[in-house]
Amino acid sequence: MSGIYIHIPFCKQACHYCDFHFSTSMKKKEEMVLAIAKEIQMRKSEFKNEIVETIYFGGGTPSVLTSAEINFLIAEVYKYYSVSDNPEITLEANPDDLSSERIIELSKSKINRLSIGIQSFFEDDLQLMNRAHNSAEARKCLEVATQYFDNISLDLIYGIPDSSQNGEQAQQMSNEKWKQNIETALSFGIPHISSYALTVEPKTALNKLIQTGKIAAPKDDVAQEHFAILIEMLEANDFIHYELSNFGKENYFSKNNSAYWLGKKYIGIGPSAHSYDGVSRSWNVSNNALYLKSIQEGKIPNEIEILSVMDRYNEYVMTGLRTIWGVSLDKIESEFGSGYLEYLNNQSRKFLDDDLLFIENGILKPTKKGKFLTDGIASDLFILN
Template identity: 60%
Template sequence: MKDQSQHPNQLLPFGEAGRGAGALYIHIPFCKQACHYCDFHFSTSMKKKDELVAMLCREIVLRKGELPAGELQTIYFGGGTPSLLSSEELKLIFDTIYEHFTVAEDAEITLEANPDDLSREKVEVLKAAGINRLSIGVQSFFEEDLRMMNRAHNEVEALECLQMAKEYFDNISLDLIYGIPGMSEERWKENISIALQLELPHFSCYALTVEPNTALKKFIEKGVIKPVDDDAASAHFEILVRTLKEAGYVHYEFSNFGKPGYFSKNNTAYWTGKPYLGIGPSAHSFDGKKRKWNVSNNSLYIKAIQKEELPYEEEELSTTDRYNEHVMTRLRTMWGISLEEVEKEFGSSYKEYLLEQAKPLLQDNMLELTHNRLHVTAKGKFLSDGIAAELFLVNLE
């Protein structure tokens, strides 16, 4: 398969540059149990679920004017565990969205799901509700990994739910985690092999990270779990990239691999600077120049929306902030950083600064400049975020 990164105008987000009026994200802050590595906002108590769903719908109404005019290209249910939503709750949310937004006929509508929730009945409910893409959080096909992460499913449920979901959905993404303490290269290769046998069109693969205030961090500090090994994670990443490329997948973003036509429109909107509106506790929004984030507390969120108050904080991004974020997000993708776009958006001085900062990285073969775009090389790919930091502008405006 040809290296598509050498042809940045091919396989562009949304099929063409600039398409997509906006993205809508719905945060469902409920889980059956807490995964040891997770630092997202959620509750294992379902007591306020009905009330919170009603307030999600109310927030949609209150904030519908924050996205630019045009059709919604993506709707994404994240969490938490959105597959815990009932058919009635999904209907209520979708009725509200379609009443207050124009949704494109070919909109990508994704729901994150856990294998233990995906009975045949549940999959039929999701399909009937209007979901057309599932993102299934398997993380590993090995029991020891699942137990260590405190996942609610087992390897049998993972395989059975994926095979069954394929009967209803063409567009399925599978999540896997690498760099797990004690995971050998052979076990990681076997994880990838099992995943490939399912013939799914998309994979999202993440290195296990130790976040503050998580059970994983406490277990590592106490010696219950071995520390995460960055060298092992790097080796797993190289195996992943090589194997999926050989299998015909395009590595279009650092953590994401898809067959052509199956790249995530929702996440690509984030990486390419499209505006998005986040609904629900802890959800983030971005309009191109300003960032907002909702309170990460279900009770406070509900009380505020009941009073028709918007429970978010916001910050106006400086030009330097926007430039740094532009560099960080674009460099993670196969499209890289367009020098023309940098000059148009930020001015010639920023473009000149970027090229000057890139010189040693180009000499070290960590970056390459092709088609007037900066890309991370194969050598530098696992270090993408660190390379981006080398290109940041740190002086005050």
């Protein structure tokens, strides 16, 4: 199983928390679509023996593309790659782009999965995050989308400071408010939810607002409470917590994301997109102008890193602990050697003793208590030199 990720580097406006690569100027959008199509063609030899089972439009905000542009790029993938009979084709979209007419248009295309950036159903949260949509648009797009798409995921963010105190030391989002967000999402019958703690990245507007005292900093203990509430409520509604931030009903796991976590090959197309072929990782330049210039000259504007055994071990531990598939001790020994297994056993002992990790049928996994701490635990299991 292989996948193609297409990065659309445009947004209508910058969300305060986002540090992904994008531009709010749409002047080069048509030129970018043609360049992305050219990169799709230029890289066909990388997948000459592969069957593409997922196509994923990420960003940025891919829903700023017209339906014709989306259909054109999908057609280019079909033209140059072997695509499975029933691929998962996902479009990330924002509610303000999903009018009833647009949803109907998309339902007639090859797009068969929508990933909708709701983030919150509360107006004050959306304003604090500088989202382009409002609460009414969030609800309306879900009402219509569920009539035309069976496979829908939505994003929610927890641990958001309450901005209603206008610059005073604000409270954090209450547990009750967070429960209302989850209940509203569940009321639409959505089969997949991705949920993340609000994270403060260095070069973002959110970081500046916190430093100047206009917004309170998110608190880890509040986020941890929200995470526990999220797990409890979603599991009670038949969702499977298959990855740290992802919950899906049976047969509705994201095939694109699952392939990434399970170490499958993928090609990333567009500015800043990453690719992985099992032994190396590459990433395109995070600059729209340089990307366009390079593609027009017939060059792939990327850097390549050959992954060492240590790199691959660290990556497997990181992704494995985040998922229900865990870290196979047999795989550690067979792929990386007995020295790596011995190191992992030694490093994980303290987390086993503290009931943060457990071993079941030769698989190392986080306990319920350890799930929120997964990334920190994984870093302690890495080999750094």
